[in-house]
Every structure is written in structure tokens, then in C-alpha cells.
Amino acid sequence: xxxxxxxxxxxxxxxxxxxxxxxxxxxxxxxxxxxxxxxxxxxxxxxxxxxxxxxxxxxxxxxxxxxxxxxxxxxxxxxxxxxxxxxxxxxxxxxxxxxxxxxxxxxxxxxxxxxxxxxxxxxxxxxxxxxxxxxxxxxxxxxxxxxxxxxxxxxxx
Amino acid sequence: xxxxxxxxxxxxxxxxxxxxxxxxxxxxxxxxxxxxxxxxxxxxxxxxxxxxxxxxxxxxxxxxxxxxxxxxxxxxxxxxxxxxxxxxxxxxxxxxxxxxxxxxxxxxxxxxxxxxxxxxxxxxxxxxxxxxxxxxxxxxxxxxxxxxxxxxxxxxxxxxxxxxxxxxxxxxxxxxxxxxxxxxxxxxxxxxxxxxxxxxxxxxxxxxxxxxxxxxxxxxxxxxxxxxxxxxxxxxxxxxxxxxxxxxxxxxxxxxxxxxxxxxxxxxxxxxxxxxxxxxxxx
Ligand SMILES: Cc1cc2nc3c(=O)[nH]c(=O)nc-3n(C[C@H](O)[C@H](O)[C@H](O)COP(=O)(O)OP(=O)(O)OC[C@H]3O[C@@H](n4cnc5c(N)ncnc54)[C@H](O)[C@@H]3O)c2cc1C
Ligand code: FES
Ligand code: FES
Numbered sequence: 001x002x003x004x005x006x007x008x009x010x011x012x013x014x015x016x017x018x019x020x021x022x023x024x025x026x027x028x029x030x031x032x033x034x035x036x037x038x039x040x041x042x043x044x045x046x047x048x049x050x051x052x053x054x055x056x057x058x059x060x061x062x063x064x065x066x067x068x069x070x071x072x073x074x075x076x077x078x079x080x081x082x083x084x085x086x087x088x089x090x091x092x093x094x095x096x097x098x099x100x101x102x103x104x105x106x107x108x109x110x111x112x113x114x115x116x117x118x119x120x121x122x123x124x125x126x127x128x129x130x131x132x133x134x135x136x137x138x139x140x141x142x143x144x145x146x147x148x149x150x151x152x153x154x155x156x157x
Numbered sequence: 158x159x160x161x162x163x164x165x166x167x168x169x170x171x172x173x174x175x176x177x178x179x180x181x182x183x184x185x186x187x188x189x190x191x192x193x194x195x196x197x198x199x200x201x202x203x204x205x206x207x208x209x210x211x212x213x214x215x216x217x218x219x220x221x222x223x224x225x226x227x228x229x230x231x232x233x234x235x236x237x238x239x240x241x242x243x244x245x246x247x248x249x250x251x252x253x254x255x256x257x258x259x260x261x262x263x264x265x266x267x268x269x270x271x272x273x274x275x276x277x278x279x280x281x282x283x284x285x286x287x288x289x290x291x292x293x294x295x296x297x298x299x300x301x302x303x304x305x306x307x308x309x310x311x312x313x314x315x316x317x318x319x320x321x322x323x324x325x326x327x328x329x330x331x332x333x334x335x336x337x338x339x340x341x342x343x344x345x346x347x348x349x350x351x352x353x354x355x356x357x358x359x360x361x362x363x364x365x366x367x368x369x370x371x372x373x374x375x376x377x378x379x380x381x382x383x384x385x386x387x388x389x390x391x392x393x394x395x396x397x398x399x400x401x402x403x404x405x406x407x408x409x410x411x412x413x414x415x416x417x418x419x420x421x422x423x424x425x426x427x428x429x430x431x432x433x434x435x436x437x438x439x440x
Binding site for chain 1: 262
């Protein structure tokens with residue numbers, strides 16, 4: 001079957017298998033920021049935004065993308081042109097192996113889109129569905145708070 | 158896996174006729190988070206019902222709450238209607254369910270039909286006296302959820318579409334408690350309790366305990382113990398102890414029956430205490 005959807009601002013019309021997961025489709029389309037950790041909805045490394053809301057791409061059928069807007073980390077920034085959240089993660093040392101980072105940044109992006117001035121507690125709650133085996137989370141919270149501060153000063157897109 | 162077709166149903170009639178045409182080899186798909194974990198090897202066709210007109214949350218004439226089957230758990234958590242119902246009891250319950258990205262997909266109907274014994278939503282719905290409505294080939298049917306769970310409900314929903322969940326209005330307060338290994342994990346035990354107080358005495362009580370590891374059940378002996386008495390600290394503690402005696406508990410890989418029996422008293426007492434404080438307006 002073929003479906004239309006918007007991927008990081010670009011129109012796509014692609015062949016999918018009826019039982020395919022969004023995770024597999026996105027990686028097939030080159031979105032390698034979407035990571036497979038557990039495939040059971042528990043780790044958060046496969047998180048993407050569907051119409052701006054975070055979802056687990058491993059538990060989302062690809063067919064559900066039809067007519068919707070999907071955002072992966074590739075849609076926020078690139079190595080040459082980092083998103084302010086990516087910069088904040090680098091600056092605060094919130095990245096070690098980096099496996100959890102795309103999912104963390106996308107849930108943080110969603111949080112800041114409706115709450116530009118979160119408390120540390122609100123940041124912790126927002127990232128609570130995303131596991132990180134390296135950092136101990138404290139620096140991730142710092143990174144999101146730093147990005148929020150910059151967003152309030154107008155450094156955002 | 159042998160999924161061969163994916164359909165987008167435009168309304169309940171279409172969903173139902175597709176489902177019946179598959180003769181057991183089709184599955185209704187709402188958020189799909191359960192089906193994606195393992196649709197069953199016999200499933201050939203998925204019938205997506207999220208655009209079948211089963212959305213929407215509203216208050217009914219009697220101040221109860223009516224929630225469409227495909228409303229997501231996060232839509233419930235953030236809705237004004239749910240916040241206004243019983244002081245935001247459902248908002249609180251949803252906060253305990255999984256994590257945000259899962260709640261953005263998972264639906265209330267999916268939670269009712271999947272009915273995992275460890276799930277939190279059936280416990281809350283049973284305590285609230287939820288009624289569910291569904292459509293089968295012949296007619297629309299309704300039943301209290303508690304009663305539906307005593308029937309072969311999985312077989313029913315192989316030939317029917319759950320359409321909505323109705324929650325009655327209650328003049329009192331409810332509270333929910335869950336014990337799990339971490340905030341995003343599934344419950345080792347959960348409970349939902351409600352109390353109404355009139356002239357200083359308990360007028361009605363609702364007590365449901367789930368993840369025991371069996372699906373939620375009401376503890377009517379505990380409810381009877383509470384009614385007619387003044388909701389004192391001693392009474393609520395006694396209700397907790399009675400709950401441990403009345404609940405059917407067992408072992409699973411997460412916790413032993415012994416552990417569950419030891420924890421139920423505190424869990425039920427805490428939920429009752431919070432409900433009692435809220436009823437009296439000093440929460
Ligand atoms: C990682 C994870 C963590 C979880 N944590 C919790 C938790 O902490 N607490 C908790 O209470 N629950 C938890 N759950 C369970 C979750 O609430 C349910 O899995 C979810 O609500 C299912 O909804 P869905 O819309 O995705 O269902 P689907 O996967 O779409 O469907 C589930 C089942 O219901 C059937 N179905 C769906 N809608 C209808 C309908 N309208 N009529 C008839 N049949 C229907 C489907 O055919 C299927 O058999 C968790 C689930 C996962 C995957
Ligand atoms: S891979 Fe999807 S949540 Fe872990
Ligand atoms: S940086 Fe390694 S998992 Fe988070």
C-alpha cells in the first residue's frame with residue numbers, strides 16, 4: 001500500500017507494508033536518528049513527533065502516518081546547523097553515547113512548545129519516559145533548562 | 158506476522174462490516190500500542206477506527222462524563238471535562254498510566270478491551286461504576302464494565318465495536334493509589350476508592366483493587382463495612398485490613414501473594430484517607 005505524509009516538512013508518497021512499524025519505515029527512509037532500543041514501548045529511544053505530539057515509533061503502525069506530519073531529529077537540526085536544543089545538550093555535557101539523545105530532544109522540544117518556562121520538576125516529568133543509561137539525567141535536565149532560557153530570549157526556531 | 162491489509166474505517170458501520178467480513182482474522186485497531194506488541198499470528202487485516210467518529214469527551218445531562226472509545230489517554234488527562242469531573246480524579250489516574258508518548262497514542266477503548274490484569278484504567282473505571290456501550294451486528298448494547306468483564310468480553314469484541322464509556326456523577330470524592338517499581342512501570346498493585354459522606358457518616362463507598370495480579374475487582378465487604386460509620390482514622394485502617402483479607406491475591410514474577418497481602422492495607426487506607434479529606438473539603 002502507498003501512503004502520503006509529511007516528513008520533516010517534505011511531502012512523501014511511499015510504499016509501506018500494512019504491518020510495518022513507523023520506526024522501520026523512518027529508518028528505511030534514512031532517518032537514522034530514530035533508534036531501536038526495546039521495541040516494546042519502554043525505553044523512548046524511538047520517539048518521534050506525530051502532528052507535534054511525541055509517540056513511540058516502535059509501537060506505531062507506519063500506516064498511521066497517512067495524512068499526518070512526522071518530525072524526527074533530522075527535522076530540527078543538522079550537524080552543520082544545530083538546533084538550539086542540540087547546542088544546549090552539547091554545551092552542558094548531556095550527551096555521552098548519544099543513543100537516547102534524539103528521543104530526549106524531541107520530548108524536550110514538545111515540552112518547550114507549550115511550556116517555555118518549565119521547572120526542573122516539569123522537565124524531569126517530561127523526560128520520564130525516556131531512559132538514559134549514561135548521563136544520570138542531571139545534565140539532560142540542565143540542558144533543557146538552558147535551552148528554555150535561550151528560547152525565552154528569542155534564540156529558537 | 159501475516160498482516161496483509163490495513164483499512165481506515167470512516168464510521169462504525171464500516172468498521173463493523175469489515176470486522177465481520179474477516180470472520181475472526183481481522184482486528185480493530187485504535188492507538189495500536191497493544192496490537193503492535195503482538196497482533197497474534199492469525200490477524201490478517203487491521204481496521205483503524207481512529208477516524209470512525211468515536212472521539213470526543215462531554216458531560217451528560219446528569220453531570221456524568223461520556224468518553225468516546227478512541228479518545229487518547231493524554232486527551233483525557235488534558236481535557237477540561239475530565240478536570241471538572243470529581244475534582245480531576247481521572248486526570249490523576251492518567252498521570253499514573255505509562256508515559257506521555259504512550260498516552261498520546263493509547264485510547265480508552267483499547268485500555269478497556271485489552272484489560273491487562275495489571276492495568277490501572279480498569280481499576281479506576283470499575284470503582285467509578287463505568288458503563289460501556291458497543292455495537293454488534295444486531296444492535297447497540299450497554300452494560301456495566303464490571304458485568305462485561307464477567308462475560309467472555311474478548312470474544313464479544315471480535316464481533317463488535319466498543320463505542321463509548323459513560324461515567325456516572327458522584328456526590329463525593331475518589332482517590333487512586335499505585336505501587337510500581339518506578340514511575341513509568343506497570344503496577345504491582347493499584348486501587349481506587351470513593352466515598353460519599355452525609356451527616357458525618359459514610360453514605361456510600363466504592364473500593365476496587367487491581368494488579369493483585371488479577372484484574373480489578375470491587376471489595377463489597379469493605380464497602381459494607383464503611384457505610385453508615387463515621388470515616389475515622391480507625392475505621393479507614395480497619396477497612397484496609399479487611400481489604401487484604403477480602404482481595405484475591407496471587408504470585409506473579411513481579412511480586413508474591415504475601416507481599417501483596419502485606420501492602421494492600423496501607424494502599425487502601427491511603428486512598429480512603431485522601432478521598433475522605435477531599436469529601437470534607439480539607440484535602
Ligand atoms: C509500554 C506500555 C506501558 C503501559 N503502561 C500502562 C500503565 O501504566 N497503566 C495502564 O493502565 N495501562 C498501561 N498500558 C496499557 C495501555 O493502557 C493499553 O495498552 C492501551 O490503552 C491500549 O490502547 P490502544 O488504543 O493502543 O489499543 P489497541 O492496541 O489499538 O487495541 C487493543 C485491543 O483492543 C481492541 N480494541 C481497541 N479499540 C477497540 C474498540 N473501540 N472496540 C473493540 N475493540 C477494540 C483491539 O482489537 C485490540 O485487541 C501500557 C501499555 C504499554 C504498551
Ligand atoms: S524502541 Fe520504542 S520505546 Fe524502546
Ligand atoms: S547518553 Fe547514552 S543512553 Fe543517554
